[in-house]
Amino acid sequence: MATIVRFHELGGPEVLKFEDVPLQEPGKGEVRLRVQAAGLNRAEALYFRGQYLEQAKLPSRIGYEVAGVVEAVGEGVDASWIGKSVATIPAFSMSQYGTLGEQAVVPAFALTGYPANLTPEQAAAAWMQYLTAYGALVLHGKVGAGDFVSIPAASSSVGLAAIQIVRDAGATAIAVTRTSAKKDELIGLGAHHVIVSGEEDYAARMKEITGGKGSRLIFDPVAGPYVETLAAGAAQDGILFIYGGLSMQPTPFPLMQSFRTGLSVRAYTVREITTKPDRLTAGKKYVFERLADGRFVPKISKMFVYKDTVEAYQYLESNEQVGKVVIRVL
Template sequence: MSVIPTLDMSRCPTYGEVINIPARYVVKHPARLTFEQAAASWMQYVTAWGALIAQGKLSADDFVIVSAASSSVGIAAIQIARSVGATVIATTEEDLATRVRDITNGKAARVVFDPIGGPAIAQLAECMSFGGILLEYGALSTDEGTFPQFALLGKCLTFKGYLYIEVTSSDELLERAKAFINEKLESGALVPLISRTFEFDEIREATRFLESNEQVGKIVVTVD
């Protein structure tokens, strides 16, 4: 069994040898996973699934832009998008609009998954196709940027703020997320990335490593 992070982690903490979690957040993970892999799975995959699949309706015909693609949620988003056959574009180019047009043969991207915000929103809007949706799940930029009203109107775009709790607060969505993620974990389409594993008595070192922001993938603490 493994645990999906709850709505309120201050009331249901998991920083301990014994934890008390509501049953709806407990899931039986595929036997092919190690417990370390299972512990590294749920937060990022549930987050990405809720945006890309539940709200973005991502399919094999789609191009999707994933910002901050090396983050744990970014990596999960790439894996989920590929698992349904979509084409992923990670944002690294300075002239993003031109590069996206080249990659998509002029079609542009229908779905954008972004945690940065600020000036990036206007740039991303230029890369989107008619009727596209931008799902904003963070605000890493401290600048507000310019609102792209002409792109929004001209292409009938949808800009939506998105939070992980939209999935975990809904019984129906949470069960759908569990089923999708477990199926993809079982098939090997989703492979949780672990940056580093610590023993429980190394919890301080694990926390310092987390605070360093040097990790690519999840940090796992094991209990014997």
């Protein structure tokens, strides 16, 4: 038997329940993990509230990101995986392959090893964030030396990954945060500049920081009306990547600013990486190498124990964190 987390109705974190279930045998192309740690993300909070791209099929498990040890493999899977320490990449449906619990069965193609210098907790806090930022900024945005990059919601795990990617590329990372409470910490975590959007004129500060050029790349998970402001600080031929809808408000297209500067506005999700094997292989190599040599270091905001799963998601939704919220399972 093993304990898993599942929910039978939509709502806040309180709908999450612990349930004892028999050990699940992996099917064709699948593996079973003994889970050691789980990283939480906003997609899961939207999922159990019924606000995610994918609707839950109740009752539903939850979770994309775990690290653990392979215990069993199904038909067609290389048995050499057994006993290896691995992490999961978010390349599957939560309603089919939720991972939060003492055991998780996932498709083998969603597994990756991780560098020996990482703990299981760090490994569970790495792949969603770095691959998400990699796809927009590196694969599509071609970030490089001399670029100015605007990063709204910069204190999130993906925002911090973006800061590290921008710095590694020799570009300038401009973190955007609503209040000054996190400003010093963002500077300490690598941001070259911080714009406090609730206290400063974003476009004016962006022009000041960039010498009038504006930001060539904008990496935004919030969407909603603020995209008009982000567009006003964009450079000629800039690209605005929108990878989330945290504002839960309609998102206007900044038409007039696009006329002026040739700004492109583009929706983006990490599925553009995880659903294409060649892109995923390249992304994994890019992230693995930088985790191994220390250029990338996952920032864990707060660690919870497994029995405090509900409290962990409540903390995630509080917006107090800087970095990843992680649950230590075993």
